[in-house]
Structures are given as structure tokens and as C-alpha cells.
Amino acid sequence: MDFETVMQELEALGKERTKKMYISNGAHEPLFGVATGAMKPIAKKIKRNQPLAEELYATGNYDAMYFAGVIADPEAMTEADFDRWMDDAYFYMLSDYVVAVTLAEADIAQEVADKWIESGEELRMSGGWSCYCWLLGNRPDTEFSEAKLAKMLDKVKDTIHNSPERTKSAMNNFVYTVGVSYLPLHEKALEIAKAIGPVEMKRDKKKSTILQASENIQKEADRGRIGFKRKYVRC
Numbered sequence: 001m002d003f004e005t006v007m008q009e010l011e012a013l014g015k016e017r018t019k020k021m022y023i024s025n026g027a028h029e030p031l032f033g034v035a036t037g038a039m040k041p042i043a044k045k046i047k048r049n050q051p052l053a054e055e056l057y058a059t060g061n062y063d064a065m066y067f068a069g070v071i072a073d074p075e076a077m078t079e080a081d082f083d084r085w086m087d088d089a090y091f092y093m094l095s096d097y098v099v100a101v102t103l104a105e106a107d108i109a110q111e112v113a114d115k116w117i118e119s120g121e122e123l124r125m126s127g128g129w130s131c132y133c134w135l136l137g138n139r140p141d142t143e144f145s146e147a148k149l150a151k152m153l154d155k156v157k158d159t160i161h162n163s164p165e166r167t168k169s170a171m172n173n174f175v176y177t178v179g180v181s182y183l184p185l186h187e188k189a190l191e192i193a194k195a196i197g198p199v200e201m202k203r204d205k206k207k208s209t210i211l212q213a214s215e216n217i218q219k220e221a222d223r224g225r226i227g228f229k230r231k232y233v234r235c
Contacts, residue, residue, distance in 0.1 A: 001042070001045055001046055001052075002052075003052060003055045003056065006042065006046075006052070006056065006064075006067070007056075007059075007061075007064060009042055010032055010034055010039070010042075010061075010063050010064060010067060011032050013032065013034045013035075013038045013039070014031075014032030014033045014034050014063070015033050015034070015035065016033060017033070018033035018034065018035050019031060019032065019033025020033070021033075022062060022093070025091070025092075025093055026090075026091035026092065026093065026204075027062045027091060027093065028062075028090075030059070030060065030061040030062075031061055031062035031063050032061070032063045033063070034063040034066075034067075036066065039066070039067050039070060042067070043067070043070045043071055046071050047071070048071055048072070048073040049071050049073070050072060050073040050076040050077070052068075052071060053068040053069075053071050053072040053073070054068070056068040056071075057069075057072075057085060057088065058088075060088070062093075062094070065088075065089075065094055065098060066093075066094075066097075066098055068098070069097075069098035069099070069101060069102045069234070070234060072102050074102050074103065074104075074105040074106035075105075075106060075107065077102070077106060078108075079108055079111075079112050082099065082102075082103050082106070082108075082112050083112075085098075085099045085102070086099050086116065086123070086124055086127055089123055089127065090123075091123070092123060092126055092166045092169075095123040095124070095126050095127040095130070095166075096126055096127055096130035096166075096170060097130075099127050100113075100127040100128070100130040100131040100133075100134060101130075101131075101134055101233055101234055102234070103127075103131050104131050104134035104135050104138070104233045105233055105234065109131055109135055110132075110135070112128075112131075113127075113128040113129075113131040113132055113135075114128065115128070116128030116131070117129060117152075122164035122165070122166050122167055123166060125163070125164070125167040125170070126164075126166040126167045126169070126170040127170075128170075129167065129170035129171050129173070129174045130170045130173065130174075132152070132174055132177070133170070133173050133174055133177040134233050136177045136178060136181045136182050137177055137180075137181045137228070137229060137230045137233075138229060138230045138231075138232070138233045139229075140229075141182055141183055141184060144182065146184045146185060149178060149182060149185055150185060150188060152174070153174075153175060153178060153185065153188060153189060153192045154192070156171045156172075156174060156175055156192065156196070157192050157195055157196055159171075160172065160196055160199055161196075161199065165201050165202050165203065166201075168199055168201050168211070169201050169209075169211060172196075172199050172201075172211040172213050173213075175189055175192055175193050175196065175213045175217075176189075176193070176213040176216050176217055179193060179213065179217035179220075179226075180217060180220045180225065180226060180227075180228055181227070181228055181229060183226065183227050186217075186221075186226055189213075189217065190214060190217050190218070190221075193213035193214035193217055194214045196213065196214075197212075197214075198210050198211065198212050199211040199212075199213075
């Protein structure tokens with residue numbers, strides 16, 4: 001399938017209602033409004049195709065950029081490629097659900113995410129913390145340094161309330177994910193989550209969201225889901 005065909009197929013799948021929902025979350029034109037599940041049949045035909053993914057991502061069209069993440073070959077991407085993708089990720093659904101997800105399947109995931117976390121830029125930091133969430137929810141505990149993750153939890157406790165809004169959300173999600181998906185630090189993550197307490201995330205033209213990691217970790221513990229791992233990172 002070539003670039004033109006994919007763009008035509010995506011456009012045909014667009015729905016006005018979905019488009020409005022994406023725009024309310026921060027997407028802007030150009031976009032078609034394609035539900036992510038509707039992309040699966042096209043993705044099955046293409047599988048992985050990095051050159052096509054690059055063409056689609058470069059359009060600036062939200063749906064094409066999302067689909068680029070679905071068919072990208074993370075192992076063919078360098079740190080510079082991921083940085084370039086992050087430069088063009090103009091809102092959190094791209095930084096956290098496209099770029100961070102794609103990075104989570106690359107061998108260089110942790111080193112790139114670490115740099116993003118230290119960058120001081122809202123969406124880069126958000127993408128970095130989110131990448132760890134995708135990693136922790138999928139990879140074996142043995143792939144992580146317990147000491148490093150413990151330090152990261154302390155960093156969240158010390159800085160979350162003064163961090164940019166989208167970064168707050170990703171940091172909160174990091175504490176939750178460590179608490180649920182990384183057994184060695186379940187207790188510490190729960191303690192940190194309680195120490196942090198409710199986190200207010202302000203949103204443009206919308207009511208603030210109150211994030212509460214401790215309650216959510218406890219809910220998963222009550223369901224017996226501590227240690228949960230996903231089979232796949234990308235859909």
C-alpha cells in the first residue's frame with residue numbers, strides 16, 4: 001500500500017463526531033477523525049513499514065501521525081528519529097500515545113526517555129514518563145533497575161505538584177504503573193502515592209481533573225491484579 005492509498009483510506013474512515021472529540025483534546029486541523037480500532041484492517045495489510053510511517057508522520061495530519069506509530073519499525077529508528085517525532089508531537093495524544101508507545105518497543109527506550117524526563121519541556125517530559133508506563137506494563141521486572149525506579153518515584157513526590165499540567169498526568173500515571181506492574185516497588189509506590197495525595201491537573205476550557213494514584217493502586221490490589229503485564233504495547 002502506498003502513501004496516497006493509505007491517506008484515502010484514512011479519510012474514508014473519518015467521522016465528524018470522532019474528529020470533534022480529538023479536537024476537544026487538543027488536536028487541530030488537518031485531521032479526519034478516525035477511531036483507532038478502525039485502523040486495524042489497514043495495519044494488518046501493511047504490518048511494519050518505516051519509510052511509509054515517516055511519510056505519514058510528516059503530514060501533520062493527526063490520524064496519519066497516529067497510524068504512522070502503528071506501522072513504525074521502532075528498531076529502525078534512532079534517537080534522532082524519536083527526537084524529531086517528538087518535536088512534531090504538538091499535543092499529549094501524540095507525545096504520550098504515539099511517540100512514547102513507539103519508543104517503548106525500541107532497545108534505546110530507557111535512555112531516550114531519561115533525557116526527555118530531564119528536558120524541562122512539558123510534552124517531552126510527559127512522553128518520557130509515559131514511555132516508562134508502557135515499558136513497565138509490558139516488560140519483565142528484571143529489565144529495570146529497582147534503585148533507579150525508586151529514585152524516580154522520589155523525584156515524582158518532590159516535583160509533581162509544581163510540574164507542567166500534562167507532565168503531572170504522566171508522572172501520576174508512572175506512580176500508578178509502578179504500583180501495579182512492578183512488584184518489587186509496589187509498597188513504595190503506594191506510600192509515595194499517599195504522600196503525594198490528590199493532584200490537580202488544569203485543562204484549557206475544561207474543568208480541572210483530580211488525579212489520585214493511591215486509590216487506583218488500591219483498587220487494582222483489591223482485584224488481585226498486582227503484577228499485571230500487557231501482552232503488547234502497540235495496538
